[in-house]
Amino acid sequence: MTEYGRGQGPEPWHPTDPLYGDQGWEGQQQYQQQPQQATPYAQGGQGYQDPYAQQGYGTDPYQQQAAYQQQYPQQGYVDPHAQVYGDQGQAQAYEQTGWNQGYDTPGQHGQAYDGNWETGQAAMAYNAPPADPYGGQQPDLYGTPEAYPPPQPPGRRQQPPQPVVDWEPEPEPEPVRQAPREAREPEESHPFFTGDDDEDGYEDEEPSSRRGRGGRGDDRERERRGKEKKRKGKNGVACLVVAAVLVGGVGGIGYFGYQFWQGQFGEAPDYAGTGTGEVQVEIPKGAFGNEIGNILKQAGVVKSVDAFVAAQQKNAKGNSIQAGAYTLKKEMSAESAVALMLDPASQANLIIPEGKRNAWVYEQLDTRLDLKPGTTKEIAFEKADSLGLPDWAKNHDKLKDPLEGFLFPASYPVAKGGKPEDALKKMVSRANAEYTKLDLEGQAKKHGVENAWELLTVASLVQAEGKTHDDFRKMAEVIYNRLQPDNTETNRKLQFDSALNYLKGQSEIKISEQEANTNQDPYNTYTQVGLPPGPISNPGVEALAAMLDPTKDGWMYFVATDGMNKTEFAKTYAEFKTLKDKFNANTD
Template sequence: MTEYGRGPGPEPWHPEDPQYGDQGWTGHETQQGQMPYVAGPPQYQQEPQPQQPYYAQQQGQYPQAQQPPYAQQPQQMPYPQHPQQHQQPQQHPQRETYGGQGQVWDTGQVHYAGVPQTADPYAGVDPYAQQQSSGYPGEAPDLYGTPEAFPPPRPPSMRHLQTEEPWQEEEDAAADSFLAGGGGGDNDDGDGDGDDGGRGGRRPGRSGGKPKKRSGMACLIAAVVIVAVVGGGGYYGYSYLKDKFAAAEDFAGEGTGAVSIDIPKGTGLGEMGRILKAHGVVKSADAFVAAAEAHPKGKGIQAGSYAMKEHMSGRAAVELMANGAGMNALDVIPGWRNVQVYEAIDQRLKLAPGTTKALAAKDGKSLGLPDWANSNKDVKDPLEGFLYPARYDLGKDATPQSLLKQMVAKANGAYGNEDLKAQATKLGLQNPYQLVTVASLVQAEGKYQHDFDKISRVVYNRLKPGNTETYGLLDFDSTINYIKGQSTLDVGSVNDLRKLDDPYNTYKIKGLPAGPIGNPGPDALKSALNPEPGPWYYFVSVNENRTLFAVTNDEHNRNREEYEKERGRQ
């Protein structure tokens, strides 16, 4: 709706618009206040009748000298001389309609009942011919005579011949203009400021032309977009299927060169594979994971630092890591004395010999030992028995101090879980430190794990005050080896050993040595806590499958003879 004034009718256009209403066809507009039809002298004129609002706006007066407003007005009949004729009842004028089935056009002609219709005297007259302006008052000027005027209206029969929808024409025009570099088109009249006076209709002069074809360039662009979308989807689909079902990329062989790899704690197989791939060890993480899942020990690969090679097959990398051969780590073996641990740290970290031992002697008490440790003033090494046997990572940040701290912390965890204080009291020992010492003796004396429980019972039997077999002496060669820093079976004669003055010499002192003589593993600790019941005081290992235990010294001497025979056969 525009800001024009609205009359009582439904038409929203301004009355001065030449296309206002549908008032017939003459090529000129019907002016408000002019009569669309004159029927002769006043005596024969119909009295005005009330009209519908639509027709009320179209009534006006035309002087007889003016051209009738419609080109197909019926010729006026001679007026009859019979006065009774104008006494006939008034008839309402009826407008003539034009058009075929489903299409009706108001021609503007009015038929009056009782007035015969004759041939049209204006038939064949050019409706676009300029009409002579009349000088009668009330006649409006010709609105089609200036360049700024509206285009002349078209006959009803030519108004709807376009076969293409307006929106389609406008979109085609906009697309052509855009492809030609013209931006949004030559008639971007979205705000109603175009050629049609802002009414949103189609532009004049287009209806008679040939319907515009859709641009070939637009179709080409659409085709390119479709091909790109389909091609991209196909590529990603192919990549997905290839990754899911194709064999993983892999190197061949054992690899070359050397590279150090650090595997953090808690790392899964997939992340391990990605770390190895990032360092050039394997070609793909999937190849490593597949090989690890197929290997019997593949899922048990531990965290740590590994000495690997570049361009290894997944199978070769898993084999190296699963067996621990390539791991850049320090394995503390159960039964190792502290001096052995110190030397191993110096070697693996490429330090001068004695570096770690000096650090342990200086800072041993500050590495986290429990409060019950070092309960004997004659202890040779405060850390003995607390460098727990396990595998320790030798990453790039490893130092002697960091490694010793890890070992002590691991020992504290193992001993704390067993509640050594309560167990020591139950076994007749003075403190947990003595229990760790018993475990170190079991570890050192027992050659085979299946003998640990009985050896533990021998220790506790010899420690009994009423022992008449050894009289409270342990008589263990392992303590002599600890004192001398050696590992041999020929420690010397018993008489010579009893002369050796040392708090660790079990051939001279009664009871336990001053402290542990090594670092017991979990099996020896378990046996020290749970000795097998029995009366044994002696034992000797003949071979791997035979360890002979005895209650008396005579029985033990017979067992030793058998042991000597076995050694002679070796």
């Protein structure tokens, strides 16, 4: 028995192992012709039996397997002779040859293996022969003398035998040569944008018939190159986007830089001089400088908005331009336009004073709009219900004017070329907004009247008879006291001269007792009980506030003792008589 049979010599080197090398089954055929020699197991003499003799194959099964592998090269190797050894004699053979070192208990059938066998590898001593991966069921491929060279002296490593190769490797295919780059057709696009900067010279695809054993590696190489080209293509697109963004950014910076330069150093287009002719413009409430400039430009007053805004900023009072109508000139310099708008003489606003009747407002509108006298009044009566009156102000009988009390005292822009109904709508809208804030509908019952309409009528009487803020509150108390059902002083009659004057369209201080006591018109409070059919003027803010907050001192009478501005109040009829005598003395 040789030293190798006992597993004590150096481990042989098997570079041409047909089971692990690249030769496949072709390299094994050379061993089929060699004479069979005794295996280490047979030399052990421990009752080892050839397992092939019991299978009844008759021929070498590896010849059949080699043929199968040549016919189906893609199929893996399947060992047809896999067996489980449990024979005691085999275990003894392994023990003698040193192959039983991986067992916990040698020779025992079905025993567990240690940790090395769990990973599929046998635990063996150093320099022991490798474990047979096929369970010892293949023929001894190393039975020839050439497979077992004589042992070397101690300390010197035995050199492995040179492998015997009976086949030549298939030659590698020659790379497809391409024509010189100068002779090729010019590229349609630059690699910067396409990302196709591959200069390796290899074709993307290769016929499958020319692929050798390294075909799978070539596939991986082509896949890598494909991914690299895609990545380069994406990089090119990204560069194109970045370039576009940079170009756009530079253009935007240039544009805004030019605008900034124009605003800082360039002069805006402007007219020269104070202009010619006349034109009226209307500036809405809350308009800013650029909005005002745009209105003036459209009307032909200034040449550009920027010029007007610059002139407004230069003027110390430029920001005090108020909303309203202005009479200006065409083709004015921006500086002249700002100065004229700050002059009250240019303002074309219609200012309605507190206590003015609607008749006065109609006349003013006709004059400012160059209309025939009576035009605005006619439109007011015809379109009263479409001018914005609240529901509680509609459908009242015996009214002298359906809009009385709703042309709220304020300033309104009225420019030439406008329509009367437009101006009336603004006035009614303003009055409706003010009355809504005061909640006239909710306050009526608290003051002993039926509705908001009667409450507004009380305010109009206060406005017409009072002279000062204190007069307004006392006048409101006189009205409420005279409307009381238990009033025996005047028997619920107001007896106000202002109501009779409204009826007659006049403003007289002295009214004859005969006229006052004989006129039966609903607006004559000397003959009619209670309030007149509607308001007799347009009350202002102070009169409205006094109407909602009257005094509670018991006032029942009042007399303008100087005939003009001084009003004195009395609680009894006797006090009233004294005040009346004082009046007569001052007016004779």
